[in-house]
Amino acid sequence: MAAAAAAVAVASTSRWLRVRAGVVEAARLRCRLGGARLGRLFLLPSAAGDGAQRRHVAHFTFHPDPENRQYGQTQKMNLFQSITSALDNSLAKDPTAVIFGEDVAFGGVFRCTVGLRDKYGKDRVFNTPLCEQGIVGFGIGIAVNGATAIAEIQFADYIFPAFDQIVNEAAKYRYRSGDLFNCGGLTIRAPWGCVGHGALYHSQCPEAFFAHCPGIKIVVPRSPFQAKGLLLSCIEDKNPCIFFEPKILYRAAVEQVPVEPYYIPLSQAEVLQEGSDVTLVAWGTQVHVIREVASMAQEKLGVSCEVIDLKTILPWDIETVCKSVAKTGRLMISHEAPLTGGFASEISSTVQEECFLNLEAPISRVCGYDTPFPHIFETFYIPDKWKCYDALRKMINY
Amino acid sequence: MSRSVPSTAAQPSPWSRYWCSSYGSLNKMLLVVSRMMGSASPKPAGEVLLAARNFVNEASFDIKKCALHRLEEGPPVSAVLTREEGLKYYKIMQTVRRMELKADQLYKQKVIRGFCHLYDGQEACCVGIEAAINPSDHVITAYRAHGFTYARGLSVREILAELTGRRGGCAKGKGGSMHMYTKNFYGGNGIVGAQVPVGAGIALACKYKSTDEICFTLYGDGAANQGQIFETYNMAALWKLPCVFVCENNRYGMGTSTERAAASTDYYRRGDFIPGIKVDGMDVLCVREATKFVASYARSGKGPILMELQTYRYHGHSMSDPGVSYRSREEIKEVRNKSDPIMLHKNRMVNSKLASIEELKEIDIEVRKEIEDAAQFATADPEPPLEELGYHVYSGQISFDVRGVNQWIKYKSVC
Secondary structure, rough: HOOOOOOOOHHHHHHHHHHHHHHHHHHHHHHOOOOOOOOOOOOOOOOOOHHHHHOOOOOOOOOOOOOOOOOOOEEEEHHHHHHHHHHHHHHHHHHOOEEEEEOOOOOOOOOOOHHHHHOOOOOOOEEEEHHHHHHHHHHHHHHOOOEEEEEEOOHHHHOOHHHHHHHHHHHOHHOOOOOOOOOOEEEEEEOOOOOOOOOOOOOOOOOOHHHHHOOEEEEEEOHHHHHHHHHHHHHHHHOEEEEEEOOOHHOOOEEEEOOOOOOOOOOEEEEEEEEOOOEEEEEEOOOHHHHHHHHHHHHOOOOOOOOOOOOEEOOOOOOHHHHHHHHHHHHHEEEEOOOOOOOOOOOHHHHHOOOHHHHHOOOEEEEOOOOHHHOOOOOHOOOOHHHHHHHHHHHHHO | OOOOOOOOOOOHHHHHHHHHHHHHHHHOOOOOOOOOHOOOOHHHHHHHHHHHHHOEEEEEEEEOOOEOOOOOOOOOEEEEHHHHHHHHHHHHHHHHHHHEEEEEEEHOOOOOOOOOOOOOOOOHHHHHHHHHOOOEEEEEOOOOHHHHHOOOOOOHHHHHHHOOOOOOOOOOOOOOOOOOOOOHHHHHOOOOOHHHHHHHHHHHHHHHHOOOOOEEEEEOHHHHOHHHHHHHHHHHHHHOOOOEEEEOOOEOOOEHHHHOOOOOOOHHOOOOOEEEEEEEEOOOHHHHHHHHHHHHHHHHOOEEEEEEOOOOOOOOOOOOOOOOOOOOHHHHHOOOOOHHHHHHHHHHHHHHOOOOOOHHHHHHHHHHHHHHHHHHHHHHHOOOHHHHHHHOOOOOOOOOOOOOOOOOOOOOOOO
16 A cells, blocks of 8 residues: 555655656747747647747737627727727727827837827827836826826836836825816826846836825726726726736737626626636736636636736735635635735735635745846746646645 | 057056067068078068068158147047057057957857947947056946957956956956946946946045046947936036046937937037047047047046047947948948958058068957957856855845745755
8 A cells, every 4th residue: 555655655655757858848949939929829738738839929828808799899909009099089088188109109119009099199199218217207197187197118127217207196185185176087008027038127017016005096907998998998987097018918818898888896806707716916917827726726626717807906906816715715816026025915915814714725925036037038037827836736735 | 659568457458469469470570581592483472571671660750630638739640650659559449340240240149148239330439548558557447348448458258258258358258248348447337327426426535536537438429418427527626537438429429419318419509617638430540640639638636527439330339239220331332442440450551561471460450360269269268156146235245045036945866
């Protein structure tokens, strides 16, 4: 019997080591061959897969949501096209709306504003010089005066010169003037998150820095359909909003998106998949990673996962997450940003306060390491599905 | 330019390397040819020897006058170029050009990934500045840094290996294109404009240590509209820092031309209370003379000075930018045909008999070989070890186990 137990232990260890080896191999091969190119295939790497399949794999697989017909006719759009559509709807509806930022006039570096200048004129879609602090300060001024300002920061990594304006001016305007003035008409859009080769300054996820600031709203969509609805809600919302767009999804995520405007409410998390054993929470690109982890868990461990897309980081939907944890008893939160001080720590803290007696295992956070976002080591840095799966197993076996 | 004593940096400067390689081969060639001259019929090589004997040792050239701001007089309007210097500048400019083109090629082959901002077209700036300063002076620039990195002493191998992210790279593969550093060269900075206050700080340290060193702080026409630039002008002028601000105006801040980004495109005047000069950045001699002028100004303790270099880049802003959506191909072609820095320099050398076309062609061949070798190395070198992911976040830090889900939980492979 000891031999049988030992054999089982060896078998499962060796299976795990093979899985690990496969991951390491895949990662090394990816590094050597230069990693994934956006818009190419998204094949799942099999644990002992062959070289040809591993060549062009991103760390996630985008699953489009089923077509939603309740808002009228839909059109196939990728993420940047859905953003363009949202901006188009905004400018059509609101005559005071203006779009500005670096290089937005010709369409933007990610083509989010293609065609808008021709359609609405150079008074409404214009370039700013290279000055993030100036862009946001200027946007606050426009919004305070009653117009709708949609500012673009070229990469979320460059938002820091504007940090003072956002935190000290935009967030506090209504409060300090006793509601006499506000800059609710301001929406800041920025490409966000890892992209496969962005290195230190084109891959950051700064939502945690802003989550510490009451007065602004932070939103991160996971797909084109979500992006358009959430962006329109942000623009309509009477509070300054920061809308982070996962840049790796700009071309990779394609879905049927309604052509007419529609609004997805802010501060409402969405349960993508119901489950009974573990709650998985993420936002942006990472939602697709945990979706895959959920199906891996179901398949390999027979574990039923509840997958939640948080969507709005600030103010976040405490109720949905806590209700879910009360049901399942286990929570895993995953994000690309570094672990210490990342938004997972806030969720974790609140959930343990509200659901302490429901918890079966410590809350697990699968995040990036506490280092700058690396150049060559990206594959090892990001919380991919294997790391999430591992954390999930530990929680189940706790 | 004063001949430098090799610094403690690992690599010799391109200047001394040039001495060892090119001149050595020229001497060998002359030796072979002289032996052949002893025999009956003069071979074609003999003509080269005859031509070599007909080279002049130095020539004087008229260079463009610089526009001045708050200055009584500017750099001289003529420059003397010796044969040795001319060949040196040619080789370095050609190396930078070929290195950038090789980086373009490697990027398209996906061996280099990430963001890569190429310097071809602007070679005269880095070579001209380097020719006029000491290796003990300091330079800091933005992300379009490969040219300066080479001029400041790193080898092509180390630069290309850093681009491909291998352990042979100058930052161990951890920085990539935008973060290359060497002695007295502080990079290589990704965030636009962020390097300018840092440059002022370096200048302050020079002044504080009374070393007679100065700091060249470079930025582009796009960055010139950043707030921190003006903050730095103020501090540098207030405290009379030995800081030379250099605006490399290549006419486009990514996709936005200077007229559409700046209320005043006279970047050399934007320092307001700081004197400035405007220099033709496509002419290596013009850049050199202007740099000598501003360097001596800064060293004299009069405070900061601003130098605008009017230059041009052939590639787009980065490798993801084709470079033709905001400017016409005709414009790029025109600059290439009329003001290419290498072509201008070559024509000067040949027309004034400082060198022959054959000689320069030989240098081309050597440069090509060097670049090929370096590209080979950069492609074949292994990636840095995984522990490097965790090193150098803080001083003296021990790395963590990269395999685990959480960096504080030791990964156990036993289920």
